[in-house]
Amino acid sequence: xxxxxxxxxxxxxxxxGFSGLSLFSVLLLMALGLAIIFGxxxxxxxxxxxxMTVGAYTTxxxxxxxVKYEIVNSYFVFAIIAAFxxxxxxxxxxxxxxxxxxxxxxLDTLLATWGLSLVMQQIFRSTFGAKEVSAELPEWLLGSxxxxxxxxxxxNGVFVMGLALIVTVGVYFFMFKSRGGLRVRATMQxxxxxxxxxxxxxxxxxxxxxxxCGIAGVxxxxxxxxxxxxxxxxxxxxxxxxxxxxxxGAASLMGxxxxxxxxxxxxxxxxxxxxxxxxxxxxxxxxxxxxxMRPEGLFASKVRK
Amino acid sequence: MKSLSDKLLGxxxxxxxLAILALLLFVVFPLWLDLFRLGLLGKYVTYAFVAVSLVxxxxxxxxxxxxxxMFFGLGGYCMAMFLKLEASDPVSTKIQTTPGIPDFMDxxxxxxxxxxxxxxxxxxxTLLLVLVVPTLLAFTIGxxxxxxxxxxxxxxxxxxxxxxxLSILIVGQQGYTGGVNGITDLKTMxxxxxxTESAKYILYFANAGLxxxxxxxxxxxxxxxxxxxxxxxxxKEERVRFSGYDVSNFKIFIFCVAAMISAxxxxxxxLQIGFMSPSFVGIVPSIEMVIFAAVGGxxxxxxxxxxxxxxxxxxTVFSETFPELWLFLMGGLFIAVVMFFxxxxxxxxxxxxKKFDIxxxxxxxxSKVSKKASKMIGEIx
Numbered sequence: 021x022x023x024x025x026x027x028x029x030x031x032x033x034x035x036x037g038f039s040g041l042s043l044f045s046v047l048l049l050m051a052l053g054l055a056i057i058f059g060x061x062x063x064x065x066x067x068x069x070x071x072m073t074v075g076a077y078t079t080x081x082x083x084x085x086x087v088k089y090e091i092v093n094s095y096f097v098f099a100i101i102a103a104f105x106x107x108x109x110x111x112x113x114x115x116x117x118x119x120x121x122x123x124x125x126x127l128d129t130l131l132a133t134w135g136l137s138l139v140m141q142q143i144f145r146s147t148f149g150a151k152e153v154s155a156e157l158p159e160w161l162l163g164s165x166x167x168x169x170x171x172x173x174x175x176n177g178v179f180v181m182g183l184a185l186i187v188t189v190g191v192y193f194f195m196f197k198s199r200g201g202l203r204v205r206a207t208m209q210x211x212x213x214x215x216x217x218x219x220x221x222x223x224x225x226x227x228x229x230x231x232x233c234g235i236a237g238v239x240x241x242x243x244x245x246x247x248x249x250x251x252x253x254x255x256x257x258x259x260x261x262x263x264x265x266x267x268x269g270a271a272s273l274m275g276x277x278x279x280x281x282x283x284x285x286x287x288x289x290x291x292x293x294x295x296x297x298x299x300x301x302x303x304x305x306x307x308x309x310x311x312x313m314r315p316e317g318l319f320a321s322k323v324r325k
Numbered sequence: 326m327k328s329l330s331d332k333l334l335g336x337x338x339x340x341x342x343l344a345i346l347a348l349l350l351f352v353v354f355p356l357w358l359d360l361f362r363l364g365l366l367g368k369y370v371t372y373a374f375v376a377v378s379l380v381x382x383x384x385x386x387x388x389x390x391x392x393x394x395m396f397f398g399l400g401g402y403c404m405a406m407f408l409k410l411e412a413s414d415p416v417s418t419k420i421q422t423t424p425g426i427p428d429f430m431d432x433x434x435x436x437x438x439x440x441x442x443x444x445x446x447x448x449x450x451t452l453l454l455v456l457v458v459p460t461l462l463a464f465t466i467g468x469x470x471x472x473x474x475x476x477x478x479x480x481x482x483x484x485x486x487x488x489x490x491l492s493i494l495i496v497g498q499q500g501y502t503g504g505v506n507g508i509t510d511l512k513t514m515x516x517x518x519x520x521t522e523s524a525k526y527i528l529y530f531a532n533a534g535l536x537x538x539x540x541x542x543x544x545x546x547x548x549x550x551x552x553x554x555x556x557x558x559x560x561k562e563e564r565v566r567f568s569g570y571d572v573s574n575f576k577i578f579i580f581c582v583a584a585m586i587s588a589x590x591x592x593x594x595x596l597q598i599g600f601m602s603p604s605f606v607g608i609v610p611s612i613e614m615v616i617f618a619a620v621g622g623x624x625x626x627x628x629x630x631x632x633x634x635x636x637x638x639x640x641t642v643f644s645e646t647f648p649e650l651w652l653f654l655m656g657g658l659f660i661a662v663v664m665f666f667x668x669x670x671x672x673x674x675x676x677x678x679k680k681f682d683i684x685x686x687x688x689x690x691x692s693k694v695s696k697k698a699s700k701m702i703g704e705i706x
Contacts, residue, residue, distance in 0.1 A: 064482070129663075136659075145652075259489050301494050301497065304490045311483060313469075
């Protein structure tokens with residue numbers, strides 16, 4: 021196969037598989053936020069990538085502080101929390117200013133949030149400069165371990181994946197096992213009834229949107245461990261994240277996980293055997309074709325409309 | 326029954342509006358702008374094709390395509406491939422390893438022209454393909470999506486993904502497409518040098534003429550029964566379907582027409598500017614073109630043209646003097662149009678024009694103002 025022996029192909033698969041896992045984790049975190057905002061609320065947030073960038077810049081900023089006060093080995097957890105909180109509050113604010121006026125016009129939300137993403141990108145550029153910056157990573161995140169001599173697994177990838185899993189489980193418990201999640205689902209399914217039984221639907225909207233943005237912030241913090249951050253970092257991931265959500269079936273958590281995994285793995289394994297652009301083209305093309313045949317996505321919840 | 330002229334022009338007000346636009350494009354601008362500025366204007370006018378197509382598709386059909394850039398780009402690439410083949414004759418490319426093929430192919434170790442370039446050796450075939458290739462792509466996408474009743478938001482996201490795929494593909498396949506630089510150094514069309522002053526004027530007028538033609542076509546579609554159905558589909562799709570109409574076929578048709586109009590703009594872009602690059606194909610240009618239509622008024626053909634000219638004029642002025650401010654302004658424009666002026670310039674015009682209630686007074690007033698404004702803009706420049 022492509023001039024490699026079977027052994028080598030196996031090793032490449034494992035290694036590319038693991039590098040795919042880092043991409044999978046970032047995509048999953050991005051898509052979880054989007055699945056809440058787009059899947060539950062029906063809002064197309066084109067600025068979602070910029071919320072990720074907010075998280076990434078927060079982490080970079082925290083790492084600079086950590087270097088100054090010499091706590092590089094322990095700051096990362098705080099950085100993740102800070103990234104979440106900052107993105108959460110910006111999201112809260114944006115919902116209040118912009119999104120809540122546009123719930124009835126989904127296509128217009130798309131344009132308005134695109135405008136928002138342009139503004140945010142320019143703010144990043146003016147504040148942090150056009151150059152890419154990277155966070156000082158704690159030592160325990162660097163390096164890699166080798167289960168066999170030919171396989172090399174980076175630790176940061178494993179860490180990012182662990183983080184993604186924790187957030188996923190957290191989102192699952194919040195959405196399906198808590199009162200808050202119940203309110204969110206009630207509001208999205210039947211707004212009038214929800215408000216009739218005493219749920220403050222506007223508040224739910226605002227918190228849901230903010231939560232989605234906060235998770236994008238965590239995605240940004242995770243992103244800094246595998247790559248450097250620039251003003252347009254988020255916009256590179258926005259189409260992929262939307263494809264993940266749509267491909268998985270907009271309202272399904274399982275679908276989001278499965279499709280993030282599939283897309284990330286396909287991209288990273290194909291990119292090894294083809295050029296990196298062709299790997300991406302092949303993956304996206306496959307998704308588009310599958311979506312054309314099965315528009316409701318992989319794991320669609322069966323509802324009458 | 327409406328007469329054909331009514332259908333083409335859209336009644337008295339439409340006719341007056343179109344006449345003013347034609348006057349501006351054919352007389353005022355060419356007389357007043359120097360060749361460089363007129364060239365810029367010509368470039369904006371090619372974008373106006375896309376804005377007009379979006380008025381049909383989005384304003385009246387309720388279908389938001391975030392991939393109009395790819396039809397614009399495909400039209401442009403088809404034209405550019407023809408011009409490039411003509412520019413790479415064996416004599417002027419004799420320093421290459423393989424003379425007679427486009428320079429970027431030679432750089433990428435290709436020794437012969439790929440099969441899909443061969444039809445572009447003939448001009449009539451190229452002109453046909455400029456129209457057919459984007460329309461076929463639109464048909465394929467439209468057929469797959471609309472037949473399965475995919476619409477609205479999903480359609481927007483998927484067209485966006487397809488635009489991304491196409492732009493990555495063009496950038497990635499450098500040997501076949503010229504890669505990120507695009508197809509450059511276009512010189513002649515059937516021996517006619519497109520870079521001379523007279524050629525630039527001729528192309529500008531041809532471009533403006535084609536735009537007016539496309540607007541007449543669009544107006545004809547909108548004032549016909551089909552236009553009524555389009556509006557009805559936008560507002561109550563189910564009711565139209567239950568009345569016995571095949572909604573998906575109408576949608577496919579209007580998507581194809583919109584693709585074709587965009588492609589004409591793309592081809593004219595290549596002819597006037599002399600190159601085509603993937604930066605007109607991807608997501609960003611496609612969304613920017615939506616904002617041109619939104620600023621002008623998504624329901625108004627004439628408004629969309631003014632919107633395009635205005636936004637691009639603003640872009641040129643601001644990105645020259647305050648490049649940092651431009652993105653803020655562009656982003657703000659997106660938000661403001663959506664939040665406060667959903668009907669764009671045309672909506673504002675309608676609101677104030679109704680006060681006079683006489684099309685004649687309004688048109689005189691508008692022509693005065695626009696002349697004054699153009700003078701003022703001229704002084705600023």
